[in-house]
Amino acid sequence: MVATYDTKTDYKVVGNSPIRHDGLDKVTGRAVYGGDVKVPGLIWGDVIRSPHAHARIKSIDTSAAESMDGVFAVLTHADFPVADEREISAGEDVVNLKRDQANVMADDKVHYTGHVVAAVAAIDRNTAQEAANKIKVEYDVLTNVSDVDTAMAEDAPIILESLVGDHLGEDVPNTNIAKVFRHEFGDLEQAFDRSDLVIERTFSLSMIHQGYIEPHNATAVWAEDGNITVWSSTQGSFGVRAQTAGMVGVPESRVKVNYVEIGGGFGGKTKVYLAPIAALLSRKSGGRPVKLVMERTAVFEATGPAPGGKIRMKIGVTKEGKVTAADTDLIFESGGYPGSAVGAAAICVFACYNWPASRITGYDVLVNKPKSAAYRAPGSPQASFAIESVVDEICEEMGFDRIQFRLDNAAREGTRRGDGVQFPRVGLEECLIATRDSDHWNSPLGDAPAGKARGRGIATAYWMNGGGKSTCDLMLQDDGTVMMNEGSADIGGTRASIAMQAAEVLGIPAEDVHPSIPDTDSIGFTGVTGGSRTTYATGLAAYNAAHKLVDELKDRLANLWETEVDKIDFADGMFSSDGQTIGIQELAGRLDPTGGPVTSTASVNPSSAGAAYGVHICDLEVDLATGKTDVIRYTAVQDVGKAVHPQYAEGQIQGGAVQGIGWALNEEYFLTDDGAMANKSFLDYRMPTSLDMPMIDTIMVEVPNPLHPYGVRGVGEVPICPPLSAVVQAIHGATGKRYYDLPVKPGRILEATNGN
Amino acid sequence: MAQVFLPYALRKYAGGVEQVGMLADTLGELIDKLEAAYPGMKRHLVVDGALKPGLAAVVGHTATRRGLLQKLEDDVEVHFITAISGG
Secondary structure (H helix, E strand, O other): OOOOOOOOOOOOOOOOOOOOOOHHHHHHHHOOOOHOOOOOOOEEEEEOOOOOOEEEEEEEEEEHHHHHOOOEEEEEEOOOOOOOOOOOEEEEEEEEEHHHHHHHOOOOOOOOOOOOEEEEEEOOHHHHHHHHHHOEEEEEOOOOOOOHHHHHOOOOOOOOOOOOOEEEEEEEEEEOEEEEEEEEEOOOOHHHHHHOOEEEEEEEEEOOOOOOOOOOOEEEEEOOOEEEEEEEEOOOOHHHHHHHHHOOOOHHHHHEEEEEEEOOOOOOOOOOOOOOHHHHHHHHHHOOOEEEEOOOOHHHHHHEOHHHHHHHEEEEEEOOOEEEEEEEEEEEEEEEOOOOOOOHHHHOOOEEEOEEEEEEEEEEEEOOOOOOOOOOOOOOHHHHHHHHHHHHHHHHHOOOHHHOOOHHHOOOOOOEOOOOOOOOOOOOOHHHHHOOOOOOHOOOOOOOOOOOEEEEEEEEEEEEEOOOOEEEEEEHHHHHHOOEOOOOOOOOOOHHHHHHHHHHHOOOOOOHEEEEEEOOOOOOOOOOOOOHHHHHHHHHHHEEEEEEEHHHHHHHHHHHHOOHHHHHHHEEEEEOOOEEEEEEEHHHHOOHHHHOOEEEEEEOOOOOOOOEEEEEEEEEEEEEOOOEEEEEEEEEEEOOOOOOOOHHHHHHHHHHHHHHHHHHHOOOEEEEOOOEEEEEEEEEOOOOOOOOOOEEEEEEOOOOOOOOOOOOOOOHHHHHHOOHHHHHHHHHHHHHOOOOOOOHHHHHHHHHHOOO | OOOEEOOOHHHHOOOOEEEEOOOOOOOHHHHHHHHHHOOOOOOOOEEEEEEEEOOEEEEEEEEEEHHOOEEOOOOOOEEEEEEEOOO
């Protein structure tokens, strides 16, 4: 049975935008990030990476590095314990330890350019780098498998020989296709037959990177007693603990991960890359603390991008404007090891419409590129690009109004997703109506200057939002303020949004709840900050902990007032009974005779943060001579359930939209023929900056999530999804041409418009 | 009776049908009954006495966090889908 709530409406704290508790530390530079960590006796680690995309390691000669002055340890894959091939649940994620270990440091093969082959620990960073460069690796270079077509060809070189693919439930050896799965409902053939228009298109997408500012880092100490302490920039300390413990072969309770601030992650900091290396180097260095920090080039080359790939999309409609059937093949690049976001893409791809019949076939395909990782609503942006592009084409072909068509076919309560699951109350219809009524949609596009053309695009998207395990502890102080420990890494102001939910229950100002994020020894398990789950799930833990605190205070007060607990009421921070009243903060100073400190703790494991829908409008100008594009107006409409901290919710929407715009226009892994990334710096990997963007306007629709007492839904992920198609449809509006390959960079526009 | 929406790959065990009705108090009991009715199905759903890693069971509208112990109400829908985590 899933708990549902009658949503509260009279808020005192929730819905305001107080200054974040960690704000001052961050703007003054006092906040400690992974790169700032300094501990006594610190030495540095460095790694060498493969120059080849696909090669067998014939030999590694570490003797020159080992004999250098100042070198304490050299590490290869042979120093790792033999890990289990089985998939295990490690916290929130499914981990195949053997493969993840081989991704952290190559075993007998390298699977992508930049794959770590060996590591060194030395007295300082320069010495470590010099020693790493002295390691000689002999490779047998193999044919590079650069894309899904090559990977799926019958005679394709096999990247991971031990892989047994799961193809619709059948075990298939000697394949690069790790998984083929399908969701199919209804009579597809009959549904397409009764369509008045069927459009089928194929789309291609490049891998792209999350582009967080702070590079990966880790510092670790493997102490003489066998306990390991880690500091690492991560979206989830418990994930680092589980993965590190598994890869180095110790129980999780032997690993303590200290929280450090994180300079962006967007999904890319849910996997570990450096912590197990730092830990093993520390052990080989006699327990000295070892620190590693990636260069930007390594971040691009070797840490999880979002998958590229191909999508085939076929949609049928009637002339009355009703959808009939949809069929898609989602073919995603997993990178050098299995595990792309294709499963999530399959859940999202058809979730904006009510289909009488649908079929989704997903392919998880290995290629010689870095192992893909989560990136903000993983899989949904790619899926949204494909379906919304075809929907736009259908609307143009049939003369349908682009919003009315979506309204007529919108997913509502009771609609089934493409995987068959029925929706509870969702807010797509409200988002579409808000879009239709918005100033942006009702304003003219305006005339373009000479030599330029304008277009307007619109697109919708869905993300399912996660739930999962979270813990929160509250400690009432004598002065009436509250210390709060919670386990979620703070990426988007979640200390504030979680503290505000406790404050709302307690009836005290948000400023009087002081949040901290302790190490993994000092707080109950809490999953990653990801999946748009944190304000929802950890907020729910804070809500429950606050109610427990109130219950305990009622017990204490019953003693003071010599009455029964059930005769005491609590509302807006005040206890009352039989004409007596006392505020929670005054009561805090009178607790000593009632048993001393009052604390509470709550752990939760809710299922889902409620469906999120977004609808975006993009106005864009194209320079017809150069193909340069400028977004001139942009509006993002989103169902946020309840915006706990509206300013931060808006910031999430704006940030997601800008990342999606970059995905549409500029970003790509530009690979050479031998599989090396040619644009592995922020100079060449073109992400939008504030100078490129107009103000992103937001319209927050609030359709309360029945699974949360305040109606909170996840906010952070769905805004990256609609821009891919909204932007590209705007370019279509400006140039009259259709674009099926991302990014739609100036060269592609000129190619389409001039045949150049 | 729970309504079980069979994953595409498992429909071959049940003669190709999309959906079957099954009387069971818990998800674990339901899977055992599926196996009894359609031998071969369970190994795709359960490993070492728990839901297979990477698999999520949706009971009603949401993925259950109670695994095989999840209680099933009358007429509830059960789906087996790929477990996912976000970014």
